[in-house]
Amino acid sequence: MEDHHQHQGQDPDGSSPSNGSTERSPEPVRSRWIPKPEQILILESIFNSGMVNPPKEETVRIRKLLEKFGSVGDANVFYWFQNRRSRSRRRQRQLQASLEQRTNNNINNDPMASLSHHQLRGEIQYGISCSVPATAPPLAYGASPNNFLMGSSSSSSCGHHLITDNDVHHSTACVDDQFFPVSGQMGFPEIEQSSGVTSALGGGPSETSNLHFQSVFSTRFQIAFKKILQ
Amino acid sequence: MEDHHQHQGQDPDGSSPSNGSTERSPEPVRSRWIPKPEQILILESIFNSGMVNPPKEETVRIRKLLEKFGSVGDANVFYWFQNRRSRSRRRQRQLQASLEQRTNNNINNDPMASLSHHQLRGEIQYGISCSVPATAPPLAYGASPNNFLMGSSSSSSCGHHLITDNDVHHSTACVDDQFFPVSGQMGFPEIEQSSGVTSALGGGPSETSNLHFQSVFSTRFQIAFKKILQ
DNA sequence: GCAAATTAATGATTTATTCAAG
DNA sequence: CTTGAATAAATCATTAATTTGC
Numbered sequence: 001m002e003d004h005h006q007h008q009g010q011d012p013d014g015s016s017p018s019n020g021s022t023e024r025s026p027e028p029v030r031s032r033w034i035p036k037p038e039q040i041l042i043l044e045s046i047f048n049s050g051m052v053n054p055p056k057e058e059t060v061r062i063r064k065l066l067e068k069f070g071s072v073g074d075a076n077v078f079y080w081f082q083n084r085r086s087r088s089r090r091r092q093r094q095l096q097a098s099l100e101q102r103t104n105n106n107i108n109n110d111p112m113a114s115l116s117h118h119q120l121r122g123e124i125q126y127g128i129s130c131s132v133p134a135t136a137p138p139l140a141y142g143a144s145p146n147n148f149l150m151g152s153s154s155s156s157s158c159g160h161h162l163i164t165d166n167d168v169h170h171s172t173a174c175v176d177d178q179f180f181p182v183s184g185q186m187g188f189p190e191i192e193q194s195s196g197v198t199s200a201l202g203g204g205p206s207e208t209s210n211l212h213f214q215s216v217f218s219t220r221f222q223i224a225f226k227k228i229l230q
Numbered sequence: 231m232e233d234h235h236q237h238q239g240q241d242p243d244g245s246s247p248s249n250g251s252t253e254r255s256p257e258p259v260r261s262r263w264i265p266k267p268e269q270i271l272i273l274e275s276i277f278n279s280g281m282v283n284p285p286k287e288e289t290v291r292i293r294k295l296l297e298k299f300g301s302v303g304d305a306n307v308f309y310w311f312q313n314r315r316s317r318s319r320r321r322q323r324q325l326q327a328s329l330e331q332r333t334n335n336n337i338n339n340d341p342m343a344s345l346s347h348h349q350l351r352g353e354i355q356y357g358i359s360c361s362v363p364a365t366a367p368p369l370a371y372g373a374s375p376n377n378f379l380m381g382s383s384s385s386s387s388c389g390h391h392l393i394t395d396n397d398v399h400h401s402t403a404c405v406d407d408q409f410f411p412v413s414g415q416m417g418f419p420e421i422e423q424s425s426g427v428t429s430a431l432g433g434g435p436s437e438t439s440n441l442h443f444q445s446v447f448s449t450r451f452q453i454a455f456k457k458i459l460q
Numbered sequence: 461g462c463a464a465a466t467t468a469a470t471g472a473t474t475t476a477t478t479c480a481a482g
Numbered sequence: 483c484t485t486g487a488a489t490a491a492a493t494c495a496t497t498a499a500t501t502t503g504c
Contacts, residue, residue, distance in 0.1 A: 085474090224267030224271055228268065260496080283489085312472095
């Protein structure tokens, strides 16, 4: 029921320097979004208010809000949160790792020390507040008290959003132009052989002929194939 | 200049079982896209023709094509390719790993055996051709002879798409029929990230009070903060 | 045969990495 | 060096296959 994301590459009103005619040059020359200070404030405020992974819907709202201060797309917002989360976590990890030398310092020969890595998701800020300094409007965002310390065993998984774009799901459309005439045969693609760099290893001649078939095509594909050929 | 993605959640004509009154139960029950056999054929054909990572533009076209056989969104297409690539690679890795025991079998004490991992990503299909088994129309995709073995040193980086949604100053659009012109992409960079098991341990209470500030706020945020407050 | 229980696939999401602009 | 963008890997969740007891 949801989707998400987007992205965009826009060029701010005046953020991007000269450039002038990027046109259709073979080299895209992507310029990236450069958030305005006000936008950063808003984003940080939201993030620090606890909404670290806004669902699609919120992302759109945030984007609209940010647009008051400069051109920006949903994807930019999405990326921002993604990177923010990621780097926040990383810093946390590093920091903790450095603090953890203490463990090595004292108990160095503990054979069990290497497990348990996965979870431990206390992570960072939650009720930071931050009080939105300047221009940011309501931005309250319910201050969602929500989740931390939810999953205990494997992975945390919480929000979810997505890529989204034009959602279709409308009706099914029915076959129109009639593609696929069905004519048996299909030379299998063959797989690696590629550049040969990969090993070659012992493999030798290795027939692996039809072995390829199943490794290249998904189960459903094969089923679909049969189904269509009847 | 590019973006991507989307997604969707549709409910097949009769695919979903009873369910009937799921009502407003606290449990949303997200249903996922279930590609029709024809759609799978098309997707596989494209993938096996070498276009393993279609840029946004192509994704849209593919989606439109798939829509002839059933509701589908750009995000579904994007996800499909993403998963297809990922799982293809994984199978390849596993397969190779299993074959690589030979190394352990014969030369087990070779000290240099552990490097060279980085590149060597011939990976799978490239000029596969595959001749689109059944109903697939033109779908040739130019059979892109193109790039493999392009980047030599670090990463190939080529395609790029993205999440996209409502692009702000998008314009362009169009995309009519005219099937895929071949746009190079593909070439998996490698990855491997071992990662793992780096301990972690339970951090314990760890106050880290204002230490948080700099770990929570990004550099730019702090700058922006000052800037706005003047 | 069939439906509940179990397992395998695979669509969707999140996280970790990487690349490159500035 | 910071950080926006992009992608691969890992994971979660749901649906299809398959198995099992009747």
